[in-house]
Amino acid sequence: MEYSELLDIIKTGEGYTIEFKESINSSIGKDICAFANASGGKIIIGVEDRTNKVIGCHLTNSDRSKVQDIARNMNPPFNVQIEQIKNLAIIFSAEGKNKPYTVNGHFYLRYGANSQQLNRDEIRELFQKENLISFERQTNLNFKEKDFSNAAFNNFRKNTNLDKTLPKQHILSNLNLLTNNKLNTAGILFFSKNIKYYYPTAIISCFLYSDKEQTEIIDSKEFTGYFISNLNNAYKYLLSKLNTAIIIKNELKHKTKLELPKEALREAIINAMIHRDYNINSSVQINISPHKVEIINPGRLLFPKEELGKRSVLRNPILVDLIHRLGLVEKAGSGIKRMQKLAKEDNVTVEFKTGMFFEVIFHRKIENRAGNRSKTEAKPKQIGHNSDTIRTQFGHNSDTKTRQRWILDCLEQKGTIKSVEIINRFHIVKDTASRDLKHLIEEDQIIRKGGGNNVWYELKSEEEKL
Incomplete structure (x- = not known):
């Protein structure tokens, strides 16, 4: 050398x-x-x-x-x-x-x-029953160089602070992503533009149910890109389907808090992706129903359940190394403890089930949920909290068209409206109200007036539309 x-x-x-x-x-x-x-x-x-x-x-x-x-x-x-x-x-x-x-x-x-x-x-x-190390290092003869995502690779290089002068081949080799000078399974999982083409079950499937029994799917999404994009997109999708509490200090200032701890959810998705058994013909699955969120990955625990959170045995050590370099996981065995700690801090119950599949279950605290569209709109709870008020957002109980019709009706009646009125009427977060208003502006129906802390909206006149 x-x-x-x-x-x-x-x-x-x-x-x-x-x-x-x-x-x-x-x-x-x-x-x-x-x-x-x-x-x-x-x-x-x-x-x-x-x-x-x-x-x-x-x-x-x-x-x-x-x-x-x-x-x-x-x-x-x-x-x-x-x-x-x-x-x-x-x-x-x-x-x-x-x-x-x-x-x-x-x-x-x-x-x-x-x-x-x-x-x-x-x-x-680890070695006799699971044949662990070999899967990540296998090559796929069908992989084409044009399917390698240079954008994903460059993002990885940037986010891990690797020297810009190092050649791509050198980095891939030293990250153990080449076998016989060809990109191996771990490399394909991490940097392929369309992972589903090469490994059909190495994706994330998300399902939104309207009922506790999970019999009626009202929305679903598959994420089939490279590893980190699937992680980020599945995480964003999950957050978008959860409820948010609005902590109001006064009519103009408020902050939001998700019903489940965001970092614990992210940890659970990462855990499912890096510890799953890729030899099992099933994808990582996220089920969102009115009373719980399930994050499920194929593969048995590699140690007794009693030691969950105390010990970590790696099924996919190369993937773990890549995620560790990105700073997305900490020391061995810390993921379960971290989920438990974050859930406890938010007064959320988290449960772990084992078998042929490993399940992380977050029990949701509010019964009126995303997907219960047939229910009448419930009045939000207001809870005193250190002189603040916590008000639960039932954002999915008021669809976009309903809110926008209400905005236009209000403007017809009284001429002006502020975003805080929409927030208070529908118990939604500021971002949702802003999107509704932006859409009406783009539709050429309303106009934004004022500036700074004093912004209001009016119907757009025929002259202004010209």
Whole structure:
């Protein structure tokens, strides 16, 4: 390996297949073991892992012997290659052929940029029953280069602060997204323009139901783009179908609060996408009904349910590494705890069900829901809250046409209207009222007057329409 190539790897940063060390230390063994149990990797010695600064390290013969002894004493015995390249040393730990491996009686597996200890039963189940690592690294002979999303790749490069000078092929290789120099399954999932064409069930399906029994679908949506676009679009769709509380300080000032914790919902969708079993012929599914939101992914837990939230075993470690680099997940096993914490803070009940599928269920607090269009409009509850008033928005009980007809009728009767009147009449958020008004302006029916904090609307005269 050339020194310049090694410096480029350092610019990529630590990750699923790259580890930095300032010098030989006691953790070398667990990193070699973790790489052997995963997809292999490189340990670069002479680099500060916090800053990626090259400080240099020259291995002695004693250092080399120590590393080789650690590998040979693993169970089963293992072998590594060591190379000194100028002021940096590199240990090549290939993917093991006789998994699982232990060092000093402990099992380790790679999680993002960390080596995580597992117990024997977990790692045995991991490799014997699930055949985990291979799926992400398989190639799809049908994949066409024209379907690679350069926009998605450039966004990833930008959001992970990767050096702009690094070639695309170099980045893909060091992120473990190439197998035999071809984009593998993990790479296709993350950067394909139309994932459904290559993996029909690697999508997100969303359903909005009008009833608790989930027998009547009133809206649905499929997201089939690249990984992050599917995540973001499914998240936005879900938020758009939930109710919002308006916390009013006075008639002119208010803020909004979603009925369910947004960050917990996002965490649940991410969790479903990165931990699902892509070998099962089913998509990630989001069901929205009047009393609950279900986020479901195919795939059994890889450990006892009693340890949910305490332990994490990775089904798709390469995807987890990519999401970790984007800062969308934290340390191993933190997702469930984070969902529980956020739900508790919002006084929301969250439930987890396991089986062939893993389900996260958020129980909604308000009975009058999106989709209950046949119900008469209920009066919103007003609850005192530290001198503020919390008023629930039943936005879906008043459709756009009804609100806009009411606006025009009001203008016919009294000549002017302000957005706060629409908000108070229909118990909607400011953004919804603004969209209604904007639509009427674009339809050439009303005109905006005033400015700053004193804005009102009037019917557009025939002269103004000309």
